[in-house]
Amino acid sequence: MGRSPKQLRQLQQAMLKQVEAAQADLAAQEVTGTAGGGAVTVRCNGQQELVAVELDPQVLTEGAELVADLVLAAANDALTHSRALAARSMSQLLPPGLGGLGGAGGLGGR
16 A cells, blocks of 8 residues: 555655755865866865865966966866766665666756
8 A cells, every 4th residue: 555645745854854964965065176287276066066266376377368268177177076976966865776867857956
C-alpha cells in the first residue's frame, strides 16, 4: 500500500532540509579558476557566485583588452568547477540510480 499524505509531507520536508543543508554547504565552499598561467585567479563559491579576483600586477601592463579576456577566461573556469561541485553535491541527494539526471535536475538553486 502507498504512503499516507502525512508520510509524504514528512518525506518532502526531510528532503527539503537536505537540499537546504547542501546549498548552505555549497555557499561555504570555494573553487578557483585561473588564466594566463596563473596571472589571473578567480574564486567562486558552490552557488556560482564570484567571490574574489586576483591579478598579478605584471599582467596590468599587457593592456585592458588582454586583462579583460584573462578575467573572463578565469571566471568561466571557476564557474565550470563550481557547477561540477554543485552537481556532485546535489546528486548525492538523489536515490540510487537517479544520479545522472543532468546536475540533479536543477536542484542546485540559482
